[in-house]
Amino acid sequence: MSLMVSIQHTLKSRSDESAFSLDVSFHVENGEVLGLLGPSGSGKSITLKSIAGIEKPNSGRIELDSVVLYDSLQAHSLPVRARKVGYLFQSYALFPTMTVLQNVQSGIHRLPKEPYGEWKERALHLGEYYLHMFHIGGLGKRYPRQLSGGQQQRVALARLLASQPKTLLLDEPFSALDAHLKECIEDDLKQALATIGCPVILVTHNPVEVQHYCNRCLVLEAGNIQAEHQIGNSGAV
Amino acid sequence: MFDGSPLLISLRAAIVASIYVFVAGTLAARVFLGSSGRVASLIDTVCTLPMVLPPTVVGFFLLVLFGRNGPLSWLWDLTGKGIVFTWHATVLAACVVSFPLMYRSARGAFEQVDEQQIWAARTLGMREWQIFLKVLMPNAWPGILAGLSLSFARALGEFGATLMIAGNIPGRTQTIPMAIYFATAGGDMRTAWVWVGIMVAISFGSLAFASYLDTRRNR
Numbered sequence: 001m002s003l004m005v006s007i008q009h010t011l012k013s014r015s016d017e018s019a020f021s022l023d024v025s026f027h028v029e030n031g032e033v034l035g036l037l038g039p040s041g042s043g044k045s046i047t048l049k050s051i052a053g054i055e056k057p058n059s060g061r062i063e064l065d066s067v068v069l070y071d072s073l074q075a076h077s078l079p080v081r082a083r084k085v086g087y088l089f090q091s092y093a094l095f096p097t098m099t100v101l102q103n104v105q106s107g108i109h110r111l112p113k114e115p116y117g118e119w120k121e122r123a124l125h126l127g128e129y130y131l132h133m134f135h136i137g138g139l140g141k142r143y144p145r146q147l148s149g150g151q152q153q154r155v156a157l158a159r160l161l162a163s164q165p166k167t168l169l170l171d172e173p174f175s176a177l178d179a180h181l182k183e184c185i186e187d188d189l190k191q192a193l194a195t196i197g198c199p200v201i202l203v204t205h206n207p208v209e210v211q212h213y214c215n216r217c218l219v220l221e222a223g224n225i226q227a228e229h230q231i232g233n234s235g236a237v
Numbered sequence: 238m239f240d241g242s243p244l245l246i247s248l249r250a251a252i253v254a255s256i257y258v259f260v261a262g263t264l265a266a267r268v269f270l271g272s273s274g275r276v277a278s279l280i281d282t283v284c285t286l287p288m289v290l291p292p293t294v295v296g297f298f299l300l301v302l303f304g305r306n307g308p309l310s311w312l313w314d315l316t317g318k319g320i321v322f323t324w325h326a327t328v329l330a331a332c333v334v335s336f337p338l339m340y341r342s343a344r345g346a347f348e349q350v351d352e353q354q355i356w357a358a359r360t361l362g363m364r365e366w367q368i369f370l371k372v373l374m375p376n377a378w379p380g381i382l383a384g385l386s387l388s389f390a391r392a393l394g395e396f397g398a399t400l401m402i403a404g405n406i407p408g409r410t411q412t413i414p415m416a417i418y419f420a421t422a423g424g425d426m427r428t429a430w431v432w433v434g435i436m437v438a439i440s441f442g443s444l445a446f447a448s449y450l451d452t453r454r455n456r
Contacts, residue, residue, distance in 0.1 A: 052356075052360055053359075053360075054356050054359075054360075079359075080356070080359035080360055081359050081360075081362050081363065081364060082362075083360070084362070085360055086360065087356070087357070087360040089353050089356075089357055091351075091353060093351065093353040093354050093356070093357035095354060095357075095358075095371075095372055095375075095376075096376065097372075097375035097376055097378075098371075098375075106358070106361055106363065106371070107361035107362055107363075109362055109363075159361070163360075163361045163362060165360075
């Protein structure tokens with residue numbers, strides 16, 4: 001019950017000198033928050049996108065909860081939709097034409113043979129539940145453009161958890177927030193990460209965020225893992 | 238006596254053609270969205286070709302394809318009648334010439350949609366048709382509507398291809414552009430003026446609607 005990643009990827013560029021090759025292997029336990037720390041261009045994003053299936057690495061194997069997401073030897077690649085991977089985009093990628101509640105419900109799907117009414121009711125309860133979890137219960141009928149940056153992030157997190165993913169991938173989640181808003185979200189996010197209990201990866205270039213959220217941290221540089229640090233704090237708990 | 242039937246024939250043909258073209262154009266735009274390479278650009282060219290070809294050339298091809306002994310004539314033989322010189326031919330001609338406008342508008346509108354939203358929808362477990370209906374279409378809606386009103390105006394004004402495949406049968410296939418041509422040719426300037434006025438008004442309205450949507454999209 002964990003996330004296992006081992007991928008190699010080469011990005012070809014026009015000049016051979018700037019060719020970039022990624023080679024990382026790591027695993028994340030359930031309930032663990034792993035930080036991926038490194039400057040831009042170190043391979044953090046492509047690692048995260050490979051796990052989600054947005055990018056396809058040249059070779060390697062990715063396994064989540066004993067389900068093989070990707071295996072180059074067997075030419076196997078699970079479609080993004082079936083991976084049950086929760087991905088928090090830097091820009092949040094909320095759907096502007098949906099209300100906040102509809103956004104949160106967009107990952108709650110009708111089960112096989114579930115009557116339409118029951119599904120709608122379940123989606124309503126779950127949607128409200130996750131809105132309250134992030135203290136935005138009153139914003140359900142608004143549209144994303146009517147919200148502040150901090151509120152938008154809360155919606156994105158609520159939407160993420162409502163889809164009940166088996167792992168959370170957070171891509172520079174705080175880059176668009178100022179210091180005050182970062183503090184505001186901290187308690188809620190930590191609590192959420194503690195309750196969900198699945199493997200979590202936090203990508204950042206800010207060591208302070210790693211200190212605040214992570215149990216363990218990998219330092220990436222030029223596509224390789226340079227160092228691994230255990231972080232002695234309470235992390236997600 | 239003034240015969241108003243061309244207005245009805247034109248409107249009916251343009252509305253029906255717009256519905257077909259809306260469905261076909263948006264689906265084609267979605268299917269070929271993001272595809273690249275030689276085959277894709279060939280398909281793109283073929284989809285756009287009726288926009289730049291002389292309508293008589295389009296009409297000629299339609300006649301060859303759907304006419305007696307044409308390779309597609311069996312499609313219409315099923316219903317017992319040929320399509321040439323019927324009202325259906327006016328719809329067919331309108332569809333073919335207006336399709337490129339819808340296709341290109343829809344494709345342009347889809348390309349404007351933030352790709353991260355599509356990926357976000359996929360990671361949330363949405364299926365491709367759900368993404369099309371709930372994410373792509375609502376976001377691209379102003380552009381799609383603008384394309385739809387352009388195709389409607391184009392379908393309404395279709396002359397060359399219609400003349401070749403549907404002919405000019407008053408009360409059956411005589412559309413407004415046809416009525417204008419034959420009224421002018423026959424020296425009936427009053428009738429021609431009436432139809433010209435109606436045509437300009439409808440086209441102006443469609444284009445004004447399209448540009449209104451365009452400004453709203455860019456705001």
